[in-house]
Amino acid sequence: MEDKFKLKSKVYFNMEFTQFLEQVSGSRAFIVSDSIMEKLGYLQKAVDSLNKAGISSVTFTGVRPDPDINVVAEGMRLYKESNADVLIAIGGGSTIDTAKGIMYFSWHLENTTNDKMKKPLFIAIPSTSGTGSEVTDFTVITSQGEKVCIVDDFIAPDIAILDSTCIQHVPQHVVVDTGIDALVHAIEAYVSTNATDFTDALCEKAVKLIFENIKTIYNDIKDSNARDRIQNASCMAGIAFTNTGLGINHSLAHAMGGTFHISHGRSNALLLNAVIEYNSNLERSINEYAANKYAKLAKILQLPARTNREGTVNFIQALSELKKYLGVEESIRALGIDQDEFESSLEHMAEAALGDRCTPTNPRQPSKEELIHIYQKCY
Incomplete structure (x- = not known):
């Protein structure tokens, strides 16, 4: 087997994520986040930055630690209704894993119903420094009490933004x-x-x-x-x-x-x-x-x-x-x-x-x- 090295995600670092989002191209964004990022104001910053780029937003903040299939299913429903061409995950590993799960299972569901899903521009903005999920093709979703590891190139984010101001409130x-x-x-x-x-x-x-x-x-x-x-x-x-x-x-x-x-x-x-x-x-x-x-x-x-x-x-x-x-x-x-x-x-x-x-x-x-x-x- 021949060796290879892949890096699908374009990584931006030493910058504030708002700078990047103000220049994104698209019409409608689906933002996956959690209640902590919402409370700290980062979610609103993302919405405001996208507004400056002329992009409207639908937000989903139902993420919980160790995301399970029920949370993913709830997110999938809102994602389908949003008709988004930009998917943004802003939060920790559980948030990015949830966004990956939403995209992965939506894609498989669309394929079984013969609807062709257009892959959104997927942007990951981590608020913790640990999972590396912003650049991986891995996600871990809990189903019936079991952690299921999914590996697929399809779910690797297109863009990762490393903004360390997002982790300054981490306990x-x-x-x-x-x-x-x-x-x-x-x-x-x-x-x-x-x-x-x-x-x-x-x-x-x-x-x-x-x-x-x-x-x-x-x-x-x-x-x-x-x-x-x-x-x-x-x-x-x-x-x-x-x-x-x-x-x-x-x-x-x-x-x-x-x-x-x-x-x-x-x-x-x-x-x-x-x-x-x-x-x-x-x-x-x-x-x-x-x-x-x-x-x-x-x-x-x-x-x-x-x-x-x-x-x-x-x-x-x-x-x-x-x-x-x-x-x-x-x-x-x-x-x-x-x-x-x-x-x-x-x-x-x-x-x-x-x-x-x-x-x-x-x-x-x-x-x-x-x-x-x-x-x-x-x-």
Whole structure:
């Protein structure tokens, strides 16, 4: 198979999103947002900017965390009525995922009814720095309590606008959850079986930027330089993993988050160290491919890495120290999840993770029993 690198989205950064929207071409916009962005006034700014461009707007603010199919269906109904030729998502990962879901399922519905849907100009404006959803062809929608990962080039935004003023009101726990999610994106893309020189460069830079800046915005979200760096890192990691795929850290997090309603970033954080230990196979004969990659990241962070094992161990230790500084719990149990309930869910969660779209590109192909062991180790 020939290697390739794709970037469908045109990325604008270090600018205010209003400047761009005032120059958009179109006749009618459908804006997907949430109640927080509406309350903070960003939604109205978007509407006003589009008005200056001569574009009328219909808004949908029914987005909720971990969007489910019912929210998407409600949005689809309004979207169809709007006859919009511009689709704008302004908000966090859940908002952008919802907009992607609306477009994806609308497209499939139109195809089954023989109506030809004209693809709108899709603009994504993230208000958190973590998912990278503004540049990916991924979306995660919850259906009947299960998180379903959809991957399709059709849903990648045409334009991503990185305006870090949109993240200046983010609370500390969201800084942590989204920041570590972005970090996991970069780490998993780096060790993916589909990694290339192009994606490696983005991952290395993203990991470095996150380690250098996340503590700063954790302590002071008003630091605009650190906000810009973290937002750029999140986007870079998104570009990387849309090319490489992810791994079992995300597969396990999707299943656990859907079962116990733990935020996606926190789920990833709680599983991260155990997944790296598994991928590098530190307990037995070392997996040289994964361990070599982790050791390279250790070197980038100026940690001792004379051997792959030493580098991997020190990288894991650096992640532990970072998570402790950011107040991440040391175990799943610390979230107050009942042990019996957790144990009874292990089989189902492991099966879901095994079948997840992120699992095939993991550097080690796990068995169900190995995934159960990772969950147990993290509990």
